[in-house]
Amino acid sequence: MILLSLSSLETWLWDSANILRGSIDSSDFKNYIFGFLFLKIIQKHVAY
Numbered sequence: 200m201i202l203l204s205l206s207s208l209e210t211w212l213w214d215s216a217n218i219l220r221g222s223i224d225s226s227d228f229k230n231y232i233f234g235f236l237f238l239k240i241i242q243k244h245v246a247y
Contacts, residue, residue, distance in 0.1 A: 203211070220228070 223231075
């Protein structure tokens with residue numbers, strides 16, 4: 200098994216996220232983030 204240091208893992212994860220994100224404009228990316236935040240807030244309030 201290959202062990203990764205924390206810094207190499209962070210670099211690998213950021214590079215992977217950049218590849219998956221592709222060429223999404225920052226304003227479009229904002230819409231995804233706001234959607235996820237909205238769902239998280241709804242989930243938190245429904246759980247109680």
